[in-house]
Amino acid sequence: MSDLLQVFVLMLVAYVSLGSLIAYFSRRYGVRSSRDYFVSGYKLGWFLASMTYAATTYSAFMMVGLVGLTYSSGVGALGFELAYLLVTVILLAVLGPTVWAMARERGWVSPSEMLSDLYESKLIGYVVVTIYLAAMIPYVTAQIVGVAAIFEGLGVGYEVGILVMSVLTLAWVVLAGMWSVATTDAYQGLWMLSAAVILVFLLLNQLIPSSGVTLNQVLKALSEKGLLGITGFWTPQTFLAYTIPWIFFAVTNPQVVVRLYVHKDLHSYKKSVLLFSVFGFLYTIAVVYVGLIVRGLTELGLFEVISRSDLVTPTLISRLHPALASFIYISILAAAVSTANSIILTVASSFVRDLIEKRGVGNVSVLKLSNTIVTLLTITSAYLAYIRLGFVVDLSVLTSVLLLPLAPVTIAALLMPRESKDCVMRRAALLSLLVGTFISFSFALVLGPRKTFLTSYYGLPVSALTLIITSAIMLSGYVISRLRKNKD
Amino acid sequence: MRSRRLRTPYVISSIAAVLLFYLIPYLTLSGVKNLELVIFWSAITLVWLIITNLLLMRDLL
Numbered sequence: 001m002s003d004l005l006q007v008f009v010l011m012l013v014a015y016v017s018l019g020s021l022i023a024y025f026s027r028r029y030g031v032r033s034s035r036d037y038f039v040s041g042y043k044l045g046w047f048l049a050s051m052t053y054a055a056t057t058y059s060a061f062m063m064v065g066l067v068g069l070t071y072s073s074g075v076g077a078l079g080f081e082l083a084y085l086l087v088t089v090i091l092l093a094v095l096g097p098t099v100w101a102m103a104r105e106r107g108w109v110s111p112s113e114m115l116s117d118l119y120e121s122k123l124i125g126y127v128v129v130t131i132y133l134a135a136m137i138p139y140v141t142a143q144i145v146g147v148a149a150i151f152e153g154l155g156v157g158y159e160v161g162i163l164v165m166s167v168l169t170l171a172w173v174v175l176a177g178m179w180s181v182a183t184t185d186a187y188q189g190l191w192m193l194s195a196a197v198i199l200v201f202l203l204l205n206q207l208i209p210s211s212g213v214t215l216n217q218v219l220k221a222l223s224e225k226g227l228l229g230i231t232g233f234w235t236p237q238t239f240l241a242y243t244i245p246w247i248f249f250a251v252t253n254p255q256v257v258v259r260l261y262v263h264k265d266l267h268s269y270k271k272s273v274l275l276f277s278v279f280g281f282l283y284t285i286a287v288v289y290v291g292l293i294v295r296g297l298t299e300l301g302l303f304e305v306i307s308r309s310d311l312v313t314p315t316l317i318s319r320l321h322p323a324l325a326s327f328i329y330i331s332i333l334a335a336a337v338s339t340a341n342s343i344i345l346t347v348a349s350s351f352v353r354d355l356i357e358k359r360g361v362g363n364v365s366v367l368k369l370s371n372t373i374v375t376l377l378t379i380t381s382a383y384l385a386y387i388r389l390g391f392v393v394d395l396s397v398l399t400s401v402l403l404l405p406l407a408p409v410t411i412a413a414l415l416m417p418r419e420s421k422d423c424v425m426r427r428a429a430l431l432s433l434l435v436g437t438f439i440s441f442s443f444a445l446v447l448g449p450r451k452t453f454l455t456s457y458y459g460l461p462v463s464a465l466t467l468i469i470t471s472a473i474m475l476s477g478y479v480i481s482r483l484r485k486n487k488d
Numbered sequence: 489m490r491s492r493r494l495r496t497p498y499v500i501s502s503i504a505a506v507l508l509f510y511l512i513p514y515l516t517l518s519g520v521k522n523l524e525l526v527i528f529w530s531a532i533t534l535v536w537l538i539i540t541n542l543l544l545m546r547d548l549l
Contacts, residue, residue, distance in 0.1 A: 075529075079529050082509075082529050082530070082533045083509060083510070085537075086506065086509060086532070086536055086537070089536075089541075090502045090506070090536070090540060093498075093541075093543070093544045093549050094495070094498070094499060094502075094549060219522075219523070223521045226519075228520060228521065228522060228525060229517065229518055229519050229521070229525055230513060230514065230518040230525070243510075247506075270541075270544050270545050273540075273541065274544075274545070277537040281534060281537060285530065
């Protein structure tokens, strides 16, 4: 057994043990109803609420995908990730307090329940649950595949990676629902941010000096290659294709929408937005910085050329001390687990609330049922990861595109809660969801998910076309609804 | 009770900030050789995060 593997296994045991203790002790908060289980009874303080938001939002993509994207395409990757953060914080400031207040007032537990309530339509709730299932399971599967690939690379085995990831995801949900997820997310979020900051510190103080160059020389090498400007990769269409699905993340992705409900009071909500802003900014800058420095060293001939962007981080980690390498590997596992278990919990909440609980099942049964659905969703994702079903894993690239029709539907209902109850608006919302999902899925089936993501028509990516068409349907519904009212 | 008195100007300014975030790099900073683009994107994000959080904490949105 290599030094790296030995240290990794030891650190994995420490990470799992501490996380499980935290999850176990979170049971003291008490889970008696679906409201406690899925949204912590609306009692989360600002620290837990912001850390669970951050750890849920930032997946394994950051330390693997974004580092690689920056390495291969330059500073444009920073623009892509900061565009997400900028618009997310604006949406959290403008719409978040409204969602928080309405959730408490109306007793929302699941994100699909929010839409079915605002539009007074059970059918919309069912359609949204179906969209979540189609969009989110591939995303969870991709997180499991990513972790399993790391375990495989370390010599632990792909199947062991699937097992560890699935057991952690499941255990840290079923112990106390949102309470165990939020507390372990806080723990994992701290681990993720620490790993990124330590990596930057090491690059600056060890890797660059030990390579016999200065930071200025690294920057000069990046500059000469044009990587500090807009490279050929980041055409306006590509930038739009990457950013449009992500800038609406806060209102389309169920695992973050539900995190607007959980705060114990409005002051806690505001403080959590502040802490998330700080976390998001620091984490993004650190991760992009890593990708840029490694590319600069490559340009100077001091680091090997890496042709596959998802291998940049593993290659960099392989040069580090085993303890540090293990710390960063565990941070990637933590990012994947915190994203996956939040998604599983939220998708389960939609099943339980919209499809079952509202038909009158008692609380005890609901908790058992919630755990059963969480287990089934985890097993399904793990199985899809095990058989490495290419289309499903690829579909994760399109997750935010598939969820995009929810953006105009959600924003319209939150801005105009009275108008959204009108039957015309209700029909427009339903049509918007069906048409938007049909467009995304049709392209995915015909072109394949990866090609769909970057394909443009009339200079606009598929995500922009989906957003325009679904927004136009909602706008038409609003205009017709107003005209009908004026006529009456 | 939330006053929301700066909500509309904030939303309009935010849309302007996001447009600048998208347009400036492609119109004027696409071929830069130094850190201008990094600084632009980082600065506009940081400034807007600070403004947003200040307004939010003071109940003005």
